[in-house]
Amino acid sequence: MSAPLSCRACGAPLRHSFVDLGKTPLANSYLDPDRAGRPEPVYDLHARVCDACFLVQVEDVVPAEAIFTDYAYFSSYSESWVEHARRYALGMIERFGLDGRSQVVEVASNDGYLLRHFVAAGIPVLGIEPAANVAAVARAQGVPTETVFFGRETAGALRDRGLTADLIAANNVLAHVPDINGFVAGIATLLKPAGVWTVEFPHLLNLIEQVQFDTIYHEHFSYLSLLAVESILERNGLRAFDVEELPTHGGSLRVFVGHRGGPHGSRPGLDAVRAREARAGLDRLETYAGFGERVRKVRDDLLDFLARARREGRSVAAYGAAAKGNTLLNYCGIGTDDIRFVVDRSPHKQGRLLPGSHIPILPPEAVERERPDYLLILPWNLREEIAGAMAGIRGWGGRFVVAIPHLEVF
Secondary structure, three states: OOOOOOOOOOOOOOOEEEEEEEEEEOOOOOOOOOOOOOOOOOOEEEEEEEEOOOOOEEOOOOOOOHHHOOOOOOOHHHHHHHHHHHHHHHHHHHHHOOOOOOOOOEOOOOOOOOOHHHHHOOEEEEEEOOHHHHHHHHHHHHOOOEEEOHHHHHHHHHHHHHOEEOOOEEOOOHHHHOOOOHHHHHHHHHHEEEEEEEEEEHHHHHHOOOOOOHHHHOOOOOEEEEEHHHHHHHHOEEEEEEEEEEHHHEEEEEEEEEOOOOOOOOOOOOOOOOEEEEEOOOOHHHHHOOOHHHHHHHHHHHHHHHHHHOOOOOOOEOOOOOOHHHHHHHHHHOOOOOOOOOEOOOOOOOOOEOOOOEEEOOHHHHHHOOOEEEEEEEEHHHHHHHHOHHHHHHHOOOEEOOOOOOEEEE
């Protein structure tokens, strides 16, 4: 008999299911074509909610090293995300008066897409990125980067070397760490007394309201609300003092954090998001009930659409070899009989196969060549960007499709 599960944040027993997506392969484990005939490892993907601190989480059935050591996601291939990073850098420099005497650290710095804007402004930076292949790209672009996982030990080693931070950026990484308290304790160790940590994450409230279940995959260990994050901060000697609501990733929060007792006064954005979450009932267990049923409706509607397209002899391709798309496809049991190919701008993915579904990944030019009747946009958070870039499909009567939050053909 297996041991009962406990909350990774507060240690309370995990007794309540949020949604069970079955067994799936790792969402970013793309396959070379010669591996198509071999069985892939699959793992339970079951999200549960803690009834004590309301952190939604999946079990860490896969070691982080198996996911992040050789990583296929390079941030620079999304133009909108690169622009988001540029605006962030300029905004933080102005708001907190950063200059050549400051130190900026980014945790999960990927290919240097964000820190290069601080480098251009003459501000010292350090990236921390566990994926060796991605970190090498950052260093080649002049962004100093250490290839290591971040936590208490890494922060302590950096501090022992004399490095502490005026600003720590951590975009879409807090959800990726199994030891969430160790990560936040590391932030507290590395942050100067008046320093600021900005942490961005997709907002759990939007996941629930917009049925964004495809953002659930094994490398996302936690699904975060301000309510749950403030509990973790308090446990580690930190506090939030401001929150911005962002459109990225289907609706995200940027939380501004300092040391408890630090100089930063609370701002209206913090109270606004606290109030929004309270109105939505994120502190009540019944708010999380029934989500699985809504997920099944999304699956059934997409499968009905694909079956109808097959009956009518219409072809379907997809855009975006994104992790969220792999959760959707594998949960729905979709393969090459339903979707002929997927296109993606990243050359690191082209020529490979999606995990589980084994749909081939081609460059975007394949859409013009093959002229599918429908193009399913898997990264729905970029639907406008993608629809604009691929507007040529309308020339042969092609149409776009999104499945989340509900099936839409446009």
